Amino acid sequence: MQVFVSYARVHEAVAEEVSLALRAEGHGVFFDRTSLPAGEGFHRLIREHLEAADKLVFLVSPASVGFGSYALTELRLAQEKWPNPDGRVLSVIVEATPLDAMPAYLRANTVLQPVGNVAAEVAAELGRRAKADPTRPSTSVRAHLACFVTEPDRPALFINVVNLSFEREVEVTHVWLEAASRAHALQQQRPLPVRLRPSESWETWVFLADVPALPANELCQMARVRLSTGEVMHSTENFDVPEVGYVPGGNRA
Numbered sequence: 001m002q003v004f005v006s007y008a009r010v011h012e013a014v015a016e017e018v019s020l021a022l023r024a025e026g027h028g029v030f031f032d033r034t035s036l037p038a039g040e041g042f043h044r045l046i047r048e049h050l051e052a053a054d055k056l057v058f059l060v061s062p063a064s065v066g067f068g069s070y071a072l073t074e075l076r077l078a079q080e081k082w083p084n085p086d087g088r089v090l091s092v093i094v095e096a097t098p099l100d101a102m103p104a105y106l107r108a109n110t111v112l113q114p115v116g117n118v119a120a121e122v123a124a125e126l127g128r129r130a131k132a133d134p135t136r137p138s139t140s141v142r143a144h145l146a147c148f149v150t151e152p153d154r155p156a157l158f159i160n161v162v163n164l165s166f167e168r169e170v171e172v173t174h175v176w177l178e179a180a181s182r183a184h185a186l187q188q189q190r191p192l193p194v195r196l197r198p199s200e201s202w203e204t205w206v207f208l209a210d211v212p213a214l215p216a217n218e219l220c221q222m223a224r225v226r227l228s229t230g231e232v233m234h235s236t237e238n239f240d241v242p243e244v245g246y247v248p249g250g251n252r253a
Helices: 009-024 040-052 070-081 118-132
Strands: 002-006 028-030 055-060 089-093 139-146 156-163 170-177 194-196 201-207 223-227 232-234
Touching: 002 009, 002 040, 002 070, 009 028, 009 055, 009 118, 040 070, 055 070, 055 118, 089 118, 139 223, 139 232, 156 170, 156 194, 156 223, 170 201, 194 201
Parallel strands: 002 028, 002 055, 055 089
Antiparallel strands: 139 156, 156 201, 170 194, 170 223, 223 232
């Protein structure tokens, strides 16, 4: 699940703790506005991150709901995406804030008022909501551009698949890029079909030399994953990728 964390700068440390707790639960998280470039590119990237998000965690404080707060701009974008906040927006009180100072959109849903560790309670609440959500998809598919350390001049589109079920296995039968002509992900190191246990992650790739030259954000939305049920999942761009890491799914027992 992709989570966007919105907050006022004064509570950046709390936002980082929430982000770390959610990542530990296997979620993709965006919270670090400071890493984005200034100018029009900044606003565009914020919109793209919100568009790719499944949930919004809004850290409520007088600063985040005050006039001129950038968090309110993010909240307006979220409201355009999800007119009904139910199941999509989690409001979290991190500093005493008058109820009438909060936008009606935030008050329309249950507001979490942590009594202990904020990050732990946010992670637990999102977990409870995910289990109770009948619209929760069985699988998430995210894609990003990168290259292997051993092949720095051979970039690829990496396609990450996560079984979101808490109880059932899923079987992936086909992975491809839906371009003018399909580019199938047929890697010897990642044979298909593959069964994923609950919450398990698996990843494959398609080298860019085998696909049309397109902007990165378009490529990242063109991956398709077919399950044994016949369901075809569409990818979103994976913004939450470490600079260096491993590709999950190898050496499967």
